[in-house]
Every structure is written in structure tokens, then in C-alpha cells.
Amino acid sequence: MLSCVFCKIIQGEIPAQKIYEDSFSLAFLDINPASKGHTLLIPKDHYELLSQMPENEYLAFMKTLQKVVKGLMKYTDGVNILQNNGKDAGQLVPHVHFHIIPRRPGDEIKIETWRTHHDPDLDKVQKVIQSLLKD
Numbered sequence: 001m002l003s004c005v006f007c008k009i010i011q012g013e014i015p016a017q018k019i020y021e022d023s024f025s026l027a028f029l030d031i032n033p034a035s036k037g038h039t040l041l042i043p044k045d046h047y048e049l050l051s052q053m054p055e056n057e058y059l060a061f062m063k064t065l066q067k068v069v070k071g072l073m074k075y076t077d078g079v080n081i082l083q084n085n086g087k088d089a090g091q092l093v094p095h096v097h098f099h100i101i102p103r104r105p106g107d108e109i110k111i112e113t114w115r116t117h118h119d120p121d122l123d124k125v126q127k128v129i130q131s132l133l134k135d
């Protein structure tokens with residue numbers, strides 16, 4: 001997709017700090033990192049949502065995710081993996097990407113601390129989501 005910024009990176013039309021590339025995927029540094037080494041992993045084909053990826057590409061992509069994570073786990077002792085899927089989830093760039101965010105003791109990043117609440121409808125929610133997964 002021509003207007004997509006990540007497609008432009010893949011096509012070499014705009015520069016990026018590439019750190020790993022294979023036939024399906026590209027990993028490069030986020031231009032506005034949450035921490036030093038904040039990496040984005042994208043599939044080379046344009047899909048907006050993770051759910052739209054064909055299974056073979058998705059499986060290859062997941063293999064590469066683990067490879068990049070293994071490398072970054074040598075860079076720091078912890079990483080958060082974040083995938084904003086859809087506008088409501090905060091996705092700004094409509095091309096599937098994983099954020100791999102290196103963490104360090106005492107950093108001020110707060111990905112893992114969301115506000116929780118009591119849900120009296122757990123049983124109902126379970127049934128609804130279970131049935132959605134059957135399709």
C-alpha cells in the first residue's frame with residue numbers, strides 16, 4: 001500500500017534503522033522510542049490487523065518475533081511485547097507491528113500496570129467469547 005509509512009520503509013522509500021530482515025519480516029528501531037532499543041517488527045506484506053494475516057505468514061512472523069526477542073533479551077534483562085490491534089487499541093500505523101520494548105530497572109515505563117476492576121459478569125463474558133472463537 002503506497003501511502004503506508006511502513007510499506008515505504010520496506011520499499012526503501014524512507015530510511016529506517018534496520019536490525020533484522022528475512023523474507024517475511026523486517027525489524028527496525030522505533031523513531032520515537034519508549035526506551036533505548038525499542039524495536040518494531042512488521043510483516044513485509046501489508047495487513048492492517050493481525051487477524052487478517054494468512055496463517056503461514058503469521059507463523060513465520062511469530063518465529064521471527066521470538067528471534068528478535070531473544071536478541072533483545074541479551075541487550076536488557078526484560079522486554080515488553082505490545083501489539084496495538086485496531087484504532088480503539090491505540091493503533092496509529094495501520095500496518096501490523098509488534099513493539100518490543102527493552103526494560104531496565106527503575107525505568108518509568110508503565111506498560112504492565114493497567115487499572116483493574118471487579119467484573120460481576122465473568123461467567124457471561126466467558127460464554128460470549130468462547131462462542132465467538134467457534135467460528
Ligand code: AMP
Binds near residue numbers: 014031094
Ligand atoms: P502504534 O500506535 O502501535 O500504531 O505505533 C506506531 C509506532 O510507529 C509509534 O511508536 C511510532 O513512533 C512508530 N513510527 C512511526 N513512523 C515511524 C518511522 N518512520 N520509523 C520508525 N518508527 C515509526
Ligand code: ZN
Binds near residue numbers: 005046095
Ligand atoms: Zn503497509
